[in-house]
Amino acid sequence: MTVEIIYETHSTSTDNEAGIATGRLPGELSDLGRRQARELGERRPGDGFAAVFTSDLRRAVQTARTAYPGDRPPIHQDVRLRECDYGDLNGSPRRHVAARRLQHIDVPFPGGRSYRQVVAATDAFLHDLATGWDGSRILVIAHSANHWALEHLLTGTPLEELLQAPPAWRPGRRYELPGDWPAPAAG
Secondary structure: OEEEEEEEEOOOEHHHHHOEEOOOOOOOEOHHHHHHHHHHHHHOOOOOOOEEEEOOOHHHHHHHHHHOOOOOOOEEEOHHHOOOOOHHHOOEEHHHHHOOHHHHOOOOOOOOOOHHHHHHHHHHHHHHHHHHOOOOEEEEEEOHHHHHHHHHHHHOOOHHHHHHOOOOOOOOEEEEEEOOOOOOOOO
């Protein structure tokens, strides 16, 4: 069997509007972001989701709780879905972080983490989904780095390619996670 994953990036934050790379800082939804979160709940009113999994960072939790007040479907926070930790660059201008992305695929940002570490955390999250939620439809609300990790892990797109030219934002990307994740090695 498989787990169907619908992925949504958290709604617009005040930092997004200001051109700030929030990273591991909590962040706060803007007025636009709160409206987008309500629209997410209207666009996908449960949609047969067994659960919503979200980063534990405030902007992602606010998105989930605004879209689905009353925990229907149930909302689970997971630290493995956090944005990349830019370390000393958390809260700095987005253009400064974007200019350094390719340097931090495997080498952590000073005082932070690498994108490969985000992939490893996302992979561990997927393993738990495959073993605990097989046959379910799940909504994941997280961050850009998690989206790139899903693209890398589930479609095979090289991480370097995703960081060099990130996919354009669009709502509701769909992925299928094989129930035997990670797939057994061919042999």
